[in-house]
Amino acid sequence: MRKKAKSDKKAAIPGFKRTPQRLAILEYLDGNKSHPSADLIYRNVSKRYHSMSFATVYNTLNTLSQAGAVRELTIDAGRKRYDPDTSHHHHLICVSCRKIVDVPDAIAVDLPKGSARDFTILGSHVEFYGKCSACRKKQSS
Amino acid sequence: MRKKAKSDKKAAIPGFKRTPQRLAILEYLDGNKSHPSADLIYRNVSKRYHSMSFATVYNTLNTLSQAGAVRELTIDAGRKRYDPDTSHHHHLICVSCRKIVDVPDAIAVDLPKGSARDFTILGSHVEFYGKCSACRKKQSS
DNA sequence: ATAAATGCAAAGCATTTGCAGTAAA
DNA sequence: TTTACTGCAAATGCTTTGCATTTAT
Numbered sequence: 001m002r003k004k005a006k007s008d009k010k011a012a013i014p015g016f017k018r019t020p021q022r023l024a025i026l027e028y029l030d031g032n033k034s035h036p037s038a039d040l041i042y043r044n045v046s047k048r049y050h051s052m053s054f055a056t057v058y059n060t061l062n063t064l065s066q067a068g069a070v071r072e073l074t075i076d077a078g079r080k081r082y083d084p085d086t087s088h089h090h091h092l093i094c095v096s097c098r099k100i101v102d103v104p105d106a107i108a109v110d111l112p113k114g115s116a117r118d119f120t121i122l123g124s125h126v127e128f129y130g131k132c133s134a135c136r137k138k139q140s141s
Numbered sequence: 142m143r144k145k146a147k148s149d150k151k152a153a154i155p156g157f158k159r160t161p162q163r164l165a166i167l168e169y170l171d172g173n174k175s176h177p178s179a180d181l182i183y184r185n186v187s188k189r190y191h192s193m194s195f196a197t198v199y200n201t202l203n204t205l206s207q208a209g210a211v212r213e214l215t216i217d218a219g220r221k222r223y224d225p226d227t228s229h230h231h232h233l234i235c236v237s238c239r240k241i242v243d244v245p246d247a248i249a250v251d252l253p254k255g256s257a258r259d260f261t262i263l264g265s266h267v268e269f270y271g272k273c274s275a276c277r278k279k280q281s282s
Numbered sequence: 283a284t285a286a287a288t289g290c291a292a293a294g295c296a297t298t299t300g301c302a303g304t305a306a307a
Numbered sequence: 308t309t310t311a312c313t314g315c316a317a318a319t320g321c322t323t324t325g326c327a328t329t330t331a332t
Contacts, residue, residue: 015310015311017305017306017307017310017311017312018306018307019305019306019311019312019313021312021313022312037296038296038297039295039296051313051314052313052314053313053314053315054296054297054314054315055297055298055299055313055314055315055316056312056313056314058296058297058298059298059312059313060312062297062298072218074215074216074217074218075215076215077213077215077221078295078296078321078322079295079296079297080218080296080297092252092256092257092260092262094260095263101258101260103252103253103256104253104256106253107250107251107252107253109248109250109267110248111233111244111248111269112244112245112247112248115233115244115245116233116269116271117242118273118274118275119233119235119242119269119271119272119273119274120271120272120277121233121269121270121271122236122270122271122272123269123270124267124268124269124270125267125268125270126250126265126266126267126268127265127266127267127268128252128257128260128262128264128265129262129263129264129265129266130257130260130261130262130263131260131261131263132259132260133259133260134259136261156285156286158285158286158287158330158331158332159331159332160286160287160288160330160331162287162288163287178321179321179322180320180321192288192289193288193289194288194289194290195289195290195321195322196288196289196290196291196322196323196324197287197288197289199321199322199323200287200288200323201287203322203323218297219296219297219320219321220320220321220322221321221322
């Protein structure tokens with residue numbers, strides 16, 4: 001058995017053309033734990049791959065999230081964040097610097113009885129809010 | 142003891158001027174379980190209170206959330222939603238119509254040991270994803 | 283009186299879209 | 308070759324801001 005890469009992002013997405021731009025984005029995202037915004041992705045990928053456009057970044061991210069290859073995080077008010085780790089896990093967010101770190105899915109989360117009402121539950125996501133040590137040191141308040 | 146109103150939103154926010162616009166917004170929000178966006182708030186309040194401006198809605202909402210009188214929800218990608226219920230509770234979101242319903246805070250959520258790392262935990266919020274019955278009926282998929 | 287809020291319009295971000303040109307399959 | 312992607316720029320949607328006027332205190 002061949003040694004596996006960090007992920008299989010480059011594998012089978014039907015009708016997905018392997019363009020150099022997309023490969024550059026996938027490469028940047030592969031194993032990336034920083035939960036970057038589209039803008040950050042654009043800036044970083046641009047460094048290596050010149051002539052990258054915002055439209056391509058957005059198109060690619062939308063295609064990838066529809067295909068389930070990337071998870072769209074709605075954690076920040078102003079912007080979407082993207083997570084290449086599509087496994088079920090939760091997040092810990094620094095309320096000061098908005099840094100986001102992963103929390104393994106080892107949490108038992110269940111709706112209180114009767115809460116679901118007429119809903120069919122599909123999943124859940126826990127956001128923990130806190131202050132990272134860097135921000136704690138910087139500020140007294 | 143005097144009968145209590147639905148909430149005490151109209152009470153003490155230091156340096157907060159009780160303008161008719163603000164009172165109209167507070168009245169609309171009081172007891173409101175629909176988790177409205179700024180736009181919805183604007184449209185609804187405008188019906189009753191003519192000459193309401195977007196700027197005022199946004200200014201008021203920002204003031205209120207800074208004062209802790211309203212909770213800003215970052216659940217929808219494109220827009221903020223506002224919740225006059227500032228007690229600790231969670232949410233159930235319909236993935237089709239984006240309807241949001243409250244979930245009482247009867248969930249034990251704890252970080253797995255060692256996950257907090259260098260974070261000081263301040264709180265948490267659980268988002269449950271599902272499909273409401275109305276959307277289930279409308280769609281087969 | 284005076285400090286703060288309103289309303290307007292313009293500006294600011296993040297994201298999307300139309301379309302002609304280009305490249306992957 | 309055909310279908311889909313890129314890149315640009317314009318457009319859109321939500322939110323904020325500057326500023327002159329008005330208003331609550």
